[in-house]
Amino acid sequence: MNKNSIKFFASIGLVTTAAIWGFAFVIVKDSLDYIGPIWMMAARFSIAAAALALVFFKKLRALTWTKFFHGALTGAFLFLGYAFQTVGCAYTTAGKNAFLTTLYVILIPFFAWPVFRKRPKFIAVVAAVIALCGIGMLALKKSDGIFTMNIGDALTLVCGIFYALHIVFTSRYNKNESAILLTIIQFFFAALFSWVFAPFYDGAFPLEQMQSPRVFLGVLYLGIFSTLVAFVLQNVCLKYMESSLASLFLSLESVFGVVFGAIFLGERLTPIMILGCVLIFGAITLANMSDRN
Numbered sequence: 001m002n003k004n005s006i007k008f009f010a011s012i013g014l015v016t017t018a019a020i021w022g023f024a025f026v027i028v029k030d031s032l033d034y035i036g037p038i039w040m041m042a043a044r045f046s047i048a049a050a051a052l053a054l055v056f057f058k059k060l061r062a063l064t065w066t067k068f069f070h071g072a073l074t075g076a077f078l079f080l081g082y083a084f085q086t087v088g089c090a091y092t093t094a095g096k097n098a099f100l101t102t103l104y105v106i107l108i109p110f111f112a113w114p115v116f117r118k119r120p121k122f123i124a125v126v127a128a129v130i131a132l133c134g135i136g137m138l139a140l141k142k143s144d145g146i147f148t149m150n151i152g153d154a155l156t157l158v159c160g161i162f163y164a165l166h167i168v169f170t171s172r173y174n175k176n177e178s179a180i181l182l183t184i185i186q187f188f189f190a191a192l193f194s195w196v197f198a199p200f201y202d203g204a205f206p207l208e209q210m211q212s213p214r215v216f217l218g219v220l221y222l223g224i225f226s227t228l229v230a231f232v233l234q235n236v237c238l239k240y241m242e243s244s245l246a247s248l249f250l251s252l253e254s255v256f257g258v259v260f261g262a263i264f265l266g267e268r269l270t271p272i273m274i275l276g277c278v279l280i281f282g283a284i285t286l287a288n289m290s291d292r293n
Contacts, residue, residue, distance in 0.1 A: 010240045029089055031219065071181075
């Protein structure tokens with residue numbers, strides 16, 4: 001298979017990942033009515049780590065302390081990104097949560113600068129300014145003459161920092177390591193951090209709620225499809241595609257999130273919020289197109 005064919009299939013894999021994640025915003029928003037956000041993360045990452053380790057247990061033989069550290073670091077970024085995003089989703093709509101999350105794409109060229117020694121182009125700065133305008137239209141509200149942002153939108157913006165770091169460092173380590181092994185270790189540490197922090201943030205384990213078919217099936221989707229399948233696709237595809245180009249395809253999760261939120265949750269955006277979404281997606285596209293030239 002030639003290089004162009006590999007990139008084509010990698011692109012299909014990333015778009016599929018974006019669609020899976022887009023629907024996950026609906027599942028998360030619905031499940032938060034029954035289970036705490038960190039317990040939800042503990043369940044989804046535990047399912048994903050256990051399932052992936054069972055299928056690819058032979059990969060664990062190649063584990064070294066260096067790979068263990070790489071997985072721990074990227075797993076920490078993964079945990080923090082999901083923690084801010086999932087908690088934020090409880091205070092905002094699934095559609096806004098999806099669009100604000102994808103702003104990590106704008107951050108990647110700046111975070112990749114010290115890692116890959118590649119200075120962001122001027123147009124990346126322009127894209128960042130356009131994205132800020134889009135954020136203002138999508139998330140800022142005027143009250144008593146003062147513009148404010150709700151806590152859910154603010155937390156979602158913070159999650160983008162950690163998602164950007166996760167993609168940059170995963171892309172770096174994938175160059176010389178097994179993507180599957182790195183993913184297993186990431187899931188393990190994301191699950192571990194979730195189990196440690198969940199009792200402090202969410203309280204006791206929600207045993208009764210987890211027995212509900214609605215919650216169980218939701219968590220199963222998040223663990224198998226949104227975590228295991230999607231991240232394996234992402235990490236494998238990142239091995240064959242630049243992180244900046246990959247993030248363009250992954251950013252489609254924002255579009256899928258808004259569409260699925262409207263279909264399944266009845267969410268609606270005002271005209272000014274739609275314009276904000278257009279600006280954000282335009283900025284994401286501009287930033288990635290400039291990086292390819």
